[in-house]
Amino acid sequence: MSSNRGGKERKSAEKKPAISILLIDDHELVRIGLKKILEFERDFEVIGEAGEGEAGVRLVEEKDPDVVLLDLNLGGPTNGFDVCRRIARCGRKARVIVLTIYDQETYRREAALAGAVGYLLKDVSGEELAETIRAVVAGENLLEKEALVEGPTLAEIRERMDSLTERERQVLEKILEGLSNKE
Secondary structure, three states, X not given: OOOOEOXXXXXXXXXXXXXXXXXXXXXXXXXHHHHHHHHOOXXXXXXXXXXXXXHHHHHHHHHOOOEEEEOOOOOOOOOHHHHHHHHHHOOOOOEEEEEEOOOOHHHHHHHHHHOOOEEEEOOOOHHHXXXXXXXXXXXXXXXXXXXXXXXOOHXXXXXXXXXXXXXXXXXXXXXXXXXXXXX
């Protein structure tokens, strides 16, 4: 017989398992801040963090998180695109959301091609971050359109840049600064 108080049957509240999140960012302060923000969400659990790419990939393989929040610039030999590709190939369930300062379409496209399903700038609100995490866990790919857009990859852009002469690079830099031909 089940124990009941006051004549009421106790129901065991079925609690959904928390969404497990892994943080990969080379800045400890960013990781600390993200953890604090994510703690406000009852259905989130940060299960690990890494300050560089190799350690991040190992943690994904060990802990099998639902979501990885990944910076692109990891301050070491491995960049976020490489880490994203490795996570996508390791056969885990982890869905990668890139969290970065880079607001370029080329980066979004490269992230999509590497296997990321979300791309947010670091000035995003905590609410939008939480919504994005829940959306990708529910199966949404917020970057699938980016992968279909025609355009050069970062590798192709780097290759083209490497073929420029020193003078051509200087002129390009001035154009990017907004200077005119006369200037």
